[in-house]
Structure formats: C-alpha cells, structure tokens
Amino acid sequence: MATAHTATHSATGHDHHDHEHHDNFITKYIFTTDHKMIGKQFLVTGMFWAIIGGLLSLIFRLQLGFPDMKLEWLRPVLGGWITPDGALDPEFYLALVTMHGTIMVFFVLTAGLSGTFSNFLIPLQIGARDMASGFMNMLSYWLFFVSSVIMFISLFIETGPASGGWVVYPPLSALEQAMPGSGLGMTLWLVAMTFFIASSLLGGINYITTVINLRTKGMSFSRLPLTIWAFFLTAIIGLLSFPVLFSAALLLVFDRSFGTSFYLSDIYIGGEALPNTGGSPVLYQHLFWFLGHPEVYIVLLPALGITSEIIATNSRKPIFGYKAMIISMLGITILSFVVWAHHMFVSGMNPFLGSIFMFLTLIIAIPSAVKVFNYLTTLWRGNLVFTPGMLFSIGLVSFFISGGLTGIFLGNSAIDIQLHDTYFVVAHFHLVMGSASFFGMVAGIYHWFPKMFGRMMDARLGYVHFWLTFIGVYMVFFPMHYIGIAGFPRRYYSWTGFEFSNMYTDLNMFVSAAAIITFAAQFIFLFNFFYSMFRGRVASLNPWRSNTLEWTTPLHPGHGNWPGEIPAVYRWPYDYSKPGAKEDFIPQTVPLSATPESNLPHEQELVKLEKEIIADEETDLVANESKES
C-alpha cells in the first residue's frame, strides 16, 4: 500500500503519500491547507453567524409582533438600546435589520454556503488532491475570519453597528450626522466587507482554477456533477461582481473620510449646508446592485447545485435534463449581470432604463422556470428515498417556486411601483433567496455529513427538524405577502402611525410567534450535528449509494483524499436505475466495459476508447511502482 504513489495529476506534487502527515493541532485544525478542514471551518463559522443573525431577527420580530411588550429582560444584553420604558430604541431597530441582512446574505449564505461546499466538494468530486493553491485557500478563510471578527465587534460599539439597511445607501450611510450607526459602525462595516471581498476573491479564483485544471482522468466538463457546475459558475459570478462592490465601497470611503462628492450633493443636515455638490446617490445604487443582483445568485446557485445532486441520488434517477440544467445555469450566470436596475425602478433613474431592465428581468425568469420543471420531472417515476437531505431539497424547490413567481410581479416595473420596498419584497427574497439557499445548505450538511465526519446524523431528528422548519418558514413568510399587498413598508419600527397600515397586528403577532418556533427548531439540528459528530452511528463508505467520486475515498480521507491513485472516471454521475444494471446505481469509477449489460448504444462505442485509458493507467502504475522499489 505504502508504495502506491500519487498519480501525475496530483495537486501539490508528490508530497502526498497515503500515510498521514504528522500534523500538530495547529496545522491540522487551525492554519490548515486541507480543503476539507477549511470547508469545515467555513461551516462552523457560518453556523455561528446563522445563530447570531437569527437572534437579531427575533429581537426585531418581537418589536413588530408584540410592540407593547416590555423588553427590560433584554437590558443585560442590550443595555442602553432598551429605552427607559422598556421598548426597543428605533435606531437600534434599524441596526438590527441592517446587521441581520448583512450577516445572512454575506456571512451565512455566501461564506457559509459557498465557502463550505465549494471547498469541501470540489476536490472530492472532481478527483483532486486539494485545491490549486492550498495556501490561498487558507488565506481565504482567515480573511473571512478577520472580517467576521471586525463585523462582530461592530455589534458592541457605543454608537451601534451600521444601520442604513444591508444595502447601505448613501447619503444616509455616508453622513455621521444622519444616524449614529453611520459613524464608527459604518466604518467597521466597510473594513469588514473589504476583508470579506478579498476572501471571496481568493476563494473564487481557487475554485475556478481547480475545476479547470485539476479534474481527474476522464472527468470532462460533460461528466461534472451539477454541484461542481454550480460552484464553478458561482465563483465566476463572484469574481466579476465583487470587485464592483469594492469600488462602490471605496468611493463611499472617500466620501466619508476624504471630502469627495461621488455620492453627495446639495445636502443640508444637522443645521448646516455641506459643501458637496455634483455627486449622485443613484450612482451608488447602480454600483451596489451590479454586485447585489448577481449576489442573489451567488447565494442561490450552490444551493441549486447541491439539491440537483441530492434529488437525483435519492430519486434513484438521473437528473432530468442534465444539459438543460447546465444551460439554464449558464443563462442565469450571464443574465444575472444585466438585470440589476430592477431594484431601482423608482429610484429616479431614467424610466426608459426601467423598460429595458423590465424586459431583461423577465428573461431571467425563464431559465429559473426550466430548472423547476426539470426537478419535477426528476421526481416523476422515481423511487424516492426521503433522507433528511432529500426532504430539504424538495423544500428548496417549493420555496424557489413560491419566491420565483413573486419575482414576476416585482420585475414588472408598473406593478413594482406599488410593491417596491414593501413587505411583498421581503416575502419574495426571503423565500427565493433566504429560505431556498438556507435549505440547500442544510440539505448539503445532512447529505455530506458522513463524508465530513465519518458518522451519520440521526435521520428522525432530521425529519422533525425538516417539518418544523418547512412549515415554520411558510408561516413566517407567506403572510408577509398579504401585508405587502396592503402596502406595509419595509424597515418600519412600527406601523400604527398610519391609517392604511394600522391593522394586521394579529397577523404580525402570528408571524413573530412562528419565527420564534422556527428558530427554536434549529436547535434540534444543532444538537444532531454536534452530537452525531462524536456519537453518531459510524457511516458506511457510500451511505446514500451515490455515484460521485467523494464516496470512493476512505471513511476519514487524509490530506490528499485518496490513499492511492486518484480514481479515473468513465461515465457521468447520474447512472441511477439504468436498465439492465443489477444495482440501481453505477459509480463514476466503474468503466463502461464492466457494464455491457446496461450500456446504451452510444456508450458501447466508447468502450474501445476507454480500454486505451485503462491500459495507460496500468503502465503508469507499473512505472511508479518500479521507481519506488
């Protein structure tokens, strides 16, 4: 065994023997360059942030659902943010909303989702020893960590964290006089986001390079699992759009600290007229949404990739329309860059632009629809096994439909006049992006937990977790459509000041109660996660009887993933329930020549080609062995 040498396509040359590195604690768990450990680091940090982000939302949901409730009991934690008569400070309410959004979008669903699964799965599923650059990968995590620390600290400063909404539109975010959160809190937000962007870029470059260069023998692009396609395209979107966010932030820094006027003009505030003229707040919005809209797909695509894989595996059926799925994702990738201004229909930009962006926006709905139909057809006449991962994947499809359909209202600029910045938008993006991506992430954790920790999570706790969360999410977000149609504006501390919104206190109470229950249900998951890590049932090598490469590694893969040669790949990852085959799955590593009984006509022709590859492999192996001895 020890003689089996790494193959020519090893990621980092020949320092990967199958015997374990003699890592100490620090190089193994902290400054590690092993993509699997880095993935777990992202995961745990993401889970930490998800709890924080969730708690913040519970606090503001208390305010909205139970406005008269005395919150003195929160004073030990929130201190002066609870007013003397026991209510939440309105400025702190905005801070909560802002930090909730920032944390969920960037720290949980971007870093926690892409960071975890791109890192963990790309090398394992394409058959690579590690990422193209392990060091850059490590740097990516630690920049994210620094960013997290700074953002976390900003929660505790006296003037409060950034409070201008997660989109931090200037002039509100540029002027300290406008709100206290725009002071130090906003500075920390910008610094943290700068580190975050650097982290995303380093990660993204690595994912792209790895997918392009380090695929194992036979792993052509047309045999990549859809997960990898999704991570790959996500990384491309991130690479092209995050720099624009950085420039938006940089100009904001200039306006804040160096007296420039990129976004500021004709402002009278705090009793004085500011000298800035000629800037445009709308410019910031264009720059922000040039990232902002792609960002929603950065968050969603990995989740869709994960569910494609899980749904196919647990339907015991090939994913329907593999090519159509890839084309849809490509379409989404490209189109996601040309729809940003649909967030700005009533921002005062030229209405002609509004018309253009309305047409472009509705085009992007088409590939989204195709994906849904393909999922449905994959389930059709399958043989469905409801693992927790599968349940969450089906849940994702449901949210994707519900939230995607409301996008059709919002993308229509005439209808959006009324709906913009109301709770209808909140319902839309929490379903389509928030909940769908969150479900993708949870599905992924349930599905790959055995690969991450060598043990199984408890399935029944998973079922309970799923049903509570699935029903809970709908109870929280579905009612928001009604209050949105009724015109309730977003980011309101209280609606009782207006006649038109002085109602639905019961519905808001219901939503808040549902939010608390749903949040509480996540502790079932947390318990399951940490308990199973140490005490769960030991997993078998391929517990879901899946085709992809990661299940050919040992139970606890070392740094380098495969002890011997990296397996070569002979088929696409979706040969489930192939007619003629004995089992209902044929892993990618099984040569076509070994399955004459189930080969399709065109595959039979490939057998010859394949024989050559196998012969090649053999000579390689022999050559290596003779070199060693």
Place this chain on the structure above:
Amino acid sequence: MYGFLIAVGILLLLSIIWMVYRIQTLVSVVKGSDKKIATGSNKVNAIMFVLFLVGATVLMFWYSIKEFDNYNLPVASEHGVITDELFWITMAVTGIVFIITHVLLFWFPYKYQYKEDRKASFYPENNKLELIWTTVPAVVLALLVIGGWRAWSDITAPAPENSHVVEIMGYQFAWEVRYPGMDNVLGEHDYRLINSSNISGVDFSDKNALDDFSSPVVVIPKGEPVLFKIRARDVLHSVFAPHMRLKMDAVPGMPTRFWFTATKTTEEMRAELNDPEFVYEIACTEICGRGHFSMRKEIRVVEPEEYRKWLADQKPYIVNNPALVADLPAELKELAEITISEYK
C-alpha cells in the same frame, strides 16, 4: 415573564426530544432498521407532503378570501386602476402555475415513494419537453411584460401641460409641501439658503417664488392631473401614496417627479368605505434614519371647485413672514411688497 416562559418551553422541548431520540435509536438498533434503505418513516414523510399540500391550500384560499377587503387597498388614481389590473392578471397566471407545480411537487413524493421491488425509470432527457417549457413561459412572460411596459410608458411619460404642480420635499423626518401659487410655477431653490424660517431653501430673489406657499396637507383636485415634484434635502426618502399607487424616491441633488390623476375625493372614499375617518396618506419607503416610520403626510382630494377656492385662500410664505424678503435688492423687494399687499 415572556422570557421565562420561552426558556421553560425550550427546555421542555429539548428534554422531550432527547428522550424520543434515545428511545428511537435503541429501537432501531434492535429492529435492525438502520440497515434498511427506506424505513417506515419514508411512508410517513410521503404522507406528510400530501397533508401539507391539502392543509396549506385550504388555509391559503380561506385566508385570501376572508381577508380580501383588508389587504386589497382601495385605489384612487387613474393609473392605479391599470397597475392593479396588471397585478391581478399576473396573480392569476402565477397562481395557476403555483398550484400546478406544487400539486406535482408534493404528490410525486407520495406516488413514487421508495418500493424495494420497483426500479425508477431511467429518463435522462427529452429535448422536446425542454423546448416546450422554455417557449411557453417565454411567451406568457412576454405578454405580461408588454402589458407592464405600456402602462409604465404612460405613467412615466411627461406630465400634461395643465398639471397642478406640488413640490414635496423629504427631510429627517417629515415632508415639506410647497405650492407654486397662482402662476403654477415654483420658484427656484438652493440648499444653501435653507434655515429655520426657510426650510425648503426657496430663493425669493426669483419672482416666481413670491406667491409660493406651504401647506400642512397635500390638497389636490379630483380628475385633474397633478405633478409631484419630489426632492430631498438630507438623505434619501421615498414618497409613497399607497391609495394612489404612487411611489418615487426623493434624492438629494436630483429632483424626481411623478404625475397622476386622482379619481375619488376623500369624501367619496369615506362614503364608499363607510369609514368617516378615512384619509389618504403619504409614507416614506426609503430608510432614512430614526424617524423613518413616522414621516406621515395627509393628502386631501377635493372637487376642482373646492380646490380653486382653497388655492385662493392660501397665503404665500412672504405674506406669513415678510422677513423672508428683507434682504432682497430694492426692485424685487418692491415687487414682493406689492404681492404682500395684494394678499392683505
């Protein structure tokens, strides 16, 4: 108190889960069901999907019908009628898709739940199907967008010549409403002229400003086009008049506008809704700071004759506060004083 209850609830929940968890692990080990591909839970989950489908559908229809009059805001502008119609057409189209896809999504799990003796059908692709479900949504969406585009073009077209102009300026945290007076032309403004007695920075050296006046309510005539000229003096705000289906951001340094025609007076709406307290309102829908949720302004829609009477009764800024024109050059000052005396 609540906190304590919640804590107890969570504790209770946790301990129950713990017990159930231990028991069922032991049971499953004894039964050896942890070796099976699909246990009895598979069936339970499959049934749950169907139950969820039925339950959620019933709830949705029940609530949507029961609450219709509450969430469906009455509409009071000409373009609002059109956008509402688009909204409900879109609702019908997407509603059908929503229901069909969800019926399939939740019924398939029941129908095709795992059976040991069955094999899933190997059905990897069908280009014809893909083509159909690419083109059909494309056509439907195109129709929806064309409707939206035509409405949008009309709404955003230049305001008719005879529109009544009203300036609405957002600031932390209120709206300032300025009328152009008899000449229907607003005077120039400059943010450097703002002070506590001239909060919208009106430039009184522009003679169009001399008859400008301010009003605590937005009063507009029914059936005649009204043009809101919108601006902000500190941060972004957004004018939202829900019954008028009107929304437009107020941007510092970049004036924006929105024109519309109201179709029902406040009185008419009161009668229609049988609610003597009813008022049209303006709210702010762009986060602007601490008082964002409290930027309320009232719109009063009146009959045209009544509007003209009201207009004639209003006193310009400079009549209410002659100090505003104290520093003007002599000839302008004279003009201003003539205006002031006219109103006396």
